[in-house]
Amino acid sequence: MNRILLAHGSGGRLSHDLICDLFLPHFTAPALARLDDAAVVEPGEALPTKRQLEFTDSRRLAFTTDSYVVKPLFFNGGDIGRLAVCGTVNDLAMVGATPLYLSAGFIIEEGLELDVLREVVASMRASAQEAAVEIVAGDTKVVEKGGADQLFISTAGLGIVPDGIEISASNARPGDVVIVSGAIGDHGIAVLSEREGLAFKTELESDVAPLNHLVADMMQASSHIHVLRDPTRGGLGTSLNEIAQQSQVGIAIEEHRIPVRDGVRAACEMLGYDPLYVANEGKLVAVIDREDADQILEAMRAHPYAEEAAIIGEVTAEPKGKVLLRTGIGGTRVVDMLAGEILPRIC
Amino acid sequence: MCVAVPLRVKSITELQAEVEMGGVGRVVSLDLTPEAQVGDYVIVHAGYAISILDEEEARETLEMFRQISDLMETDDEIP
Amino acid sequence: MMKYLDEFRDPALAAALVDKIRRRSTRPVRLMEFCGTHTVSIFKHGIRQLLPPTIEMLSGPGCPVCVTANADLDWAIALASEPDVILTTFGDMLRVPGSRSSLEKAKAEGADVRVVYSTLDALQIARDNPDHPVVFLGIGFETTAPTIAASILQADAEGVSNYYVFPAHKLTPPATRAILDAGESRLDGIIGPGHVTTVIGSQAWEFLPRDYGLSCVIAGFEPLDILQGIYTLVDRIESGDPQVDNVYSRSVRPEGNQVALEHMYRVFDVCAADWRGLGTVPASGLKVRAPFRHFDARERFQVDPGPVVEPQGCLCGEVIRGVRTPPECKLYRKVCTPHRPVGPCMVSSEGACAAYYLYAGEQD
Numbered sequence: 001m002n003r004i005l006l007a008h009g010s011g012g013r014l015s016h017d018l019i020c021d022l023f024l025p026h027f028t029a030p031a032l033a034r035l036d037d038a039a040v041v042e043p044g045e046a047l048p049t050k051r052q053l054e055f056t057d058s059r060r061l062a063f064t065t066d067s068y069v070v071k072p073l074f075f076n077g078g079d080i081g082r083l084a085v086c087g088t089v090n091d092l093a094m095v096g097a098t099p100l101y102l103s104a105g106f107i108i109e110e111g112l113e114l115d116v117l118r119e120v121v122a123s124m125r126a127s128a129q130e131a132a133v134e135i136v137a138g139d140t141k142v143v144e145k146g147g148a149d150q151l152f153i154s155t156a157g158l159g160i161v162p163d164g165i166e167i168s169a170s171n172a173r174p175g176d177v178v179i180v181s182g183a184i185g186d187h188g189i190a191v192l193s194e195r196e197g198l199a200f201k202t203e204l205e206s207d208v209a210p211l212n213h214l215v216a217d218m219m220q221a222s223s224h225i226h227v228l229r230d231p232t233r234g235g236l237g238t239s240l241n242e243i244a245q246q247s248q249v250g251i252a253i254e255e256h257r258i259p260v261r262d263g264v265r266a267a268c269e270m271l272g273y274d275p276l277y278v279a280n281e282g283k284l285v286a287v288i289d290r291e292d293a294d295q296i297l298e299a300m301r302a303h304p305y306a307e308e309a310a311i312i313g314e315v316t317a318e319p320k321g322k323v324l325l326r327t328g329i330g331g332t333r334v335v336d337m338l339a340g341e342i343l344p345r346i347c
Numbered sequence: 348m349c350v351a352v353p354l355r356v357k358s359i360t361e362l363q364a365e366v367e368m369g370g371v372g373r374v375v376s377l378d379l380t381p382e383a384q385v386g387d388y389v390i391v392h393a394g395y396a397i398s399i400l401d402e403e404e405a406r407e408t409l410e411m412f413r414q415i416s417d418l419m420e421t422d423d424e425i426p
Numbered sequence: 427m428m429k430y431l432d433e434f435r436d437p438a439l440a441a442a443l444v445d446k447i448r449r450r451s452t453r454p455v456r457l458m459e460f461c462g463t464h465t466v467s468i469f470k471h472g473i474r475q476l477l478p479p480t481i482e483m484l485s486g487p488g489c490p491v492c493v494t495a496n497a498d499l500d501w502a503i504a505l506a507s508e509p510d511v512i513l514t515t516f517g518d519m520l521r522v523p524g525s526r527s528s529l530e531k532a533k534a535e536g537a538d539v540r541v542v543y544s545t546l547d548a549l550q551i552a553r554d555n556p557d558h559p560v561v562f563l564g565i566g567f568e569t570t571a572p573t574i575a576a577s578i579l580q581a582d583a584e585g586v587s588n589y590y591v592f593p594a595h596k597l598t599p600p601a602t603r604a605i606l607d608a609g610e611s612r613l614d615g616i617i618g619p620g621h622v623t624t625v626i627g628s629q630a631w632e633f634l635p636r637d638y639g640l641s642c643v644i645a646g647f648e649p650l651d652i653l654q655g656i657y658t659l660v661d662r663i664e665s666g667d668p669q670v671d672n673v674y675s676r677s678v679r680p681e682g683n684q685v686a687l688e689h690m691y692r693v694f695d696v697c698a699a700d701w702r703g704l705g706t707v708p709a710s711g712l713k714v715r716a717p718f719r720h721f722d723a724r725e726r727f728q729v730d731p732g733p734v735v736e737p738q739g740c741l742c743g744e745v746i747r748g749v750r751t752p753p754e755c756k757l758y759r760k761v762c763t764p765h766r767p768v769g770p771c772m773v774s775s776e777g778a779c780a781a782y783y784l785y786a787g788e789q790d
Contacts, residue, residue, distance in 0.1 A: 193371075201372040256437075266369030266428055270391070271543065272350040272775070274470075329440035329649045331472020333785040336764075343517030344543045346350055346393045346570060347462055347490055347776050349463045349569040349621030349647075353430040369428050376546060378576040379686040388430055390624065390677050393516070393566075394544025395573040397686060398624045398677045400430060405676040409433055412650055416442035 004112045009142025018140065022118055026125035027104075029134035039136035041101055043160060060161040062097030064088060068153040073116065076190045077205025080153055081120035083281060085127035085135075086210045087232065088157035093212040094228040094284065096167040096219060097159030102128065103137035105154040110145045120151065131210035133157075165219070171226040172247035172287045176315040179286045179297065181214065181306040182207070184236050185264035188278035193267070200270065204263040209282030214303045221299035224289035231285055234338045237276035237323070239285055241337040245321045253313030253335075254326045272345035277338045287315060351392035353400050356385050366391065430676070434648030435471075443653035444476045451480045451660045456612055458748050460602060461619035462489030462776030463647055469785035471649045481656065484611075484748040485781070487601050487703060488619055490565040490594075491518045491774035492746055495700040498594045499524040500731035502563050505592070506537040508729060512555060514548035515563040517541045522770045525735035545577035545591075552581070552589040561590045561723045569621040571595040571712055572686035575693035578714075578721045590723040593712055596699055598622050599630055600710035604701075606638050610749045615659040618644040620651070620674040625690075627682025628672040635668035646674040693718050702770065703743030740769035745778050752779040759783060 007014040024033060031039040068084045084104065092099040104124065108117065128135050137156075186207040193202045211230065218225060227247070231239040236258070244251045260275045268275050282305060288296055293311060300309035323335040354366035354373070362377045366389065373391075377383050380396040389396035459465055465485045468474060474483060487493050503524050506513035513529070520530045520541060533539040538558075542548050545562055552560035564574045574591055581589040598619060606613070618631055623644045634642040641662040645655030651674060658671045672678050690712070699711025714722040740762070741755040752758045752771070762768040764780055771777035 203370060262369035262428065263371050266352075266371040269352045269368070269428065269431065270354075270371065270373065325472075327470070327472040328435050329437050329471050329473070329476075330444075331474070331476050333469060333472045336784045343520055343541055345518050345775050346516045346543075346566065347518045347774065349461060349567070349619060351569070351621045351624075355429070368431075376573075376576065378580070379572055379683060379689060381685060390621070392569050392621060393573050394546045395576060397569060397572070397621065398679075398683055401676045405430060408654075408673070408676060412436070412439045412443070412654065415446060416439050 002114050004108050004110060004114065004117065004142055006110050006142050006144065009108070009140060015140065022114065023121055023138060026121045027135045027138065029136045031134070031136040032138065039101070041136055043100055058160045058162050062092050062095050062159040062161050063156070064091040065154070065156045066091060068155070069149070070191065071149060072194050073120065073150060075194050075206055078208040078281070079120060079123050080151060081123035082127045082208050084153040084155050085124050085131065085133070086208050086281060088155040089131045089133055089210045089212050090230045090284070092157050092159035093215040094167070094230055095161060096165035096215070096225070096228070097161045098216070099131060099133045099157055099159040099212050101158045102133055102135045103156045104135055105139040106141070107148050107152040107154070108140060108142050109148040109150050110142055112150055117151070127210060131212055164223070167225055167228050169227050169229060169243045169246040172243050172249050172315045173226065174249055174315050174317040175290055176226055176287045177290045177293045177311055178240070178251060178253060178313045178315065179288065179293070179300070179309055180236065180258065180312050181211075181284045181286070181300060182308040183259040183261045183264065184231070184280055184283060185260060185268065185275040185278035187281040188235070189264050189267045200267065202263050202267060204261065204267070207280060207282035209305050211282065211284055211305060214300065214305050215284070217299045217303055218286065218296055221295045222288065222292035224292045225286060225296070226289065227287035229285050231280050231283060233279050235275070235277040235279060236285060237274070237335045238337045240323045240335065243287060244323050248320045250316035250319045251313060251323045252316050252326070253323065255328045257310055257312045259308045259310055273342055276335060277342055349392060351390045351397065353388045354391050356383055356387045356389060359383070359385055364389070364396065431648060434646070434650040436650065440649050440653060443650065443657060447481070447653065447657045447660060448478045450657065450664060451478050452664060454480050454482065455614040455660065455663050456482045456484060457615045457617060457656065457659055458484045458486045458613050459617040460486040460488040460598065461622065462492070462774065463621075464488070464617055464619070464645070464652065465778055465781045466776045467647045467649070468652060469781045473649060473652060477656070481660065484613070484751070485745065485778035486748060487605065487701065487746040488567065488598065489746070489771070489774050489776050490567060490570070490596065491522055492742060492770045492777045493596060493701045493703060494519070494522070494565055494594055494770070495702050496525050496736060497700065497731070497734045500526070500734060501729060502592055503527050503529055503532050504729040504731035505561060505723065505727055506532045506539050507535070508727070510558050512538045512540060512551060512558050512560045513563065514540050514542045514551060514560060516565065518774055519563055519565060521767070522773045523737065523767060525732065545574050549577050549581060549586065549589055552586050556588055559588050559590060559726070561592055564591045564593045564595055566595055567598050567619070567622050568625045568690070571694065572625060572690045575689040578693050578718055579689065581721060582718065589721065590726055591714070591721055592723040593694065593714055595694070595712045596701065597696070597710045597712070599626070599633065600707055601701065601704060603633070604704050604707045604710070605747050606640070608747065610747060613640065613748065614663050616640060616642045617652070617655050617659065618642045620644060620646045620678060623674070623682065624677045625683050625686045627680055628670055628678055629680045630682065631670045635670060639668050641668040642670045644670070644672045644674050644678050646677065703746040737768045742769035742771040742779070745771055752782040755779070
């Protein structure tokens with residue numbers, strides 16, 4: 001049998017076999033292999049990390065949850081599995097945490113091909129390996145045909161925040177510099193291009209990537225990182241607004257400094273989209289002390305996921321809670337939060 | 348009311364054209380501009396080419412802008 | 427590099443044009459940009475702040491979403507809720523509030539509403555779903571109407587019998603006349619819609635200098651196009667010499683696109699149309715001609731959308747006519763926002779109210 005049946009979710013023999021034959025070969029964390037009702041983990045255990053972790057001084061945990069419902073399941077540059085791992089890892093990294101453990105819950109539509117599930121799980125394994133995190137807990141449920149759109153993945157992530165790290169969207173200060181780690185809009189356009197009804201061909205790939213090692217490098221270069229944010233749904237424009245509002249500051253950015261790939265610009269022109277609102281899954285925006293801008297930028301550009309990192313603007317005292325953009329031709333406009341879903345326009 | 352962009356015609360099959368800009372490709376209809384040729388730029392609205400961009404006119408327009416710019420004694424600094 | 431886009435956004439050339447405008451403009455003038463896409467472009471590039479205070483820019487009714495009558499939208503929403511019907515629409519219409527609902531809400535309640543980029547997509551959906559009637563909500567002006575006509579001709583040629591169009595298209599010169607004839611606000615010049623005019627030809631605007639003594643400049647949508655357009659208009663006004671000037675000559679010809687016009691008039695006849703904000707304007711709409719009546723959704727379906735309700739306190743109609751600016755509406759920003767729109771001008775990406783709200787913030 002090569003498809004998921006309702007019985008796979010019933011907790012019996014078939015469920016057990018699914019876990020042992022499909023999931024465990026890829027999710028190899030010892031804590032998971034014990035197949036207890038909960039995973040018991042000891043953060044002090046050796047992990048293949050880039051730098052030594054000093055757990056004794058860290059008293060704070062970072063904890064996040066997310067769900068992934070992307071369509072199509074596989075897209076240029078990634079898939080729902082990679083998205084799930086990277087998205088969760090990145091949420092932890094954005095508060096300066098070292099991500100350690102992930103859980104993954106799978107809601108599977110009856111009839112999904114096992115090969116598809118296997119490919120997703122293999123991709124999660126590869127992404128987890130890259131991010132140096134372990135998937136230590138999981139769950140599967142199967143719903144009747146029509147009850148879910150092929151596959152939904154729900155995750156939770158646990159990390160440790162080193163002492164002294166205070167990275168939060170409320171910490172931006174006037175005078176700070178705003179940096180984006182690379183070109184915006186890749187993910188949203190890559191995924192869009194594979195949806196029917198808007199078919200356009202592009203070589204553009206999703207930028208989905210785990211950013212925790214990049215953040216670790218940045219934190220090594222400076223202890224004056226005030227805000228980190230990954231601009232996923234709603235794009236850079238929405239993230240900057242969130243920061244401006246939470247910190248009660250103004251943010252002034254310059255259009256010509258924002259890196260955008262030609263393909264993204266072209267697709268946005270064709271559909272009437274604004275790259276500022278298109279989703280990213282492998283980018284971060286950092287608000288940092290002006291004094292440390294050079295060394296942080298240098299550390300970022302040395303990392304493969306941030307080679308095009310650029311300063312795009314600065315934090316101002318006024319107008320509070322607003323993001324202002326200096327346009328390519330020298331005009332000014334306000335960048336608001338995304339109102340709703342972006343829709344293709346002819347008008 | 349009129350989002351439309353200039354796209355380059357890469358190939359034509361009957362009255363459909365593969366067009367592209369910046370590496371992004373689409374298939375559009377040439378129903379309304381049947382005389383378009385490969386290499387032309389067409390203005391595309393809602394999946395149809397509505398005009399063939401006149402490259403000579405485009406050049407002249409840009410040239411006019413540049414002449415204006417030369418006549419200006421202002422700085423190059425954007426105000 | 428995006429050819430024929432980037433060159434028309436050159437910052438240095440823009441600065442030079444702005445300077446030229448500032449030097450030439452000596453007295454207060456009110457210019458209306460008819461087309462919503464111009465409104466958006468002007469705001470997006472921050473052009474208003476660059477213009478001298480002598481120039482006041484007003485948005486016109488060139489936003490098909492904004493001028494679609496509630497009665498028409500209600501009809502489309504009611505149709506979408508019919509079992510089996512697949513309603514296809516441009517994304518622009520999805521969130522517009524009708525009397526009681528919207529296409530987006532209807533979708534959430536189970537209606538099969540699909541956003542498409544082109545009638546070509548709608549036609550494909552019809553081919554893929556032969557057991558369902560597929561109706562396309564035909565909004566737009568003369569830029570879009572020929573594409574819808576083409577889709578009907580294609581459906582006809584192929585024998586696609588489950589494709590229908592709900593014709594709610596509008597024509598721009600008659601609407602312009604209606605605004606000017608209403609005489610509600612002084613206008614000194616008009617920035618004409620570049621892509622509508624690509625279809626109808628710059629000659630179609632000769633009536634403005636001839637009958638109204640008004641200058642009209644046909645402009646493209648990039649910053650340099652718009653700035654050049656504004657300069658040319660200001661120049662004409664200052665010299666008291668009303669003309670039609672085509673500064674989008676790379677796309678617009680005096681006679682327009684004859685093939686497109688021929689398609690449009692083969693499938694459609696001119697008729698009176700109901701415009702939000704303008705009421706009934708004679709000879710300003712399109713209806714399906716007899717040979718193609720079997721594609722007319724109005725012929726095929728009978729639905730009762732219920733009584734029409736206009737949003738209370740909404741000044742959309744006056745904004746469209748250039749009589750009021752969005753900040754003058756009591757609901758603007760306080761009650762009516764893109765997140766909770768009362769009227770279509772706040773929903774449509776190129777409605778004047780949305781453009782003000784999104785791009786101008788509280789500066790205006």
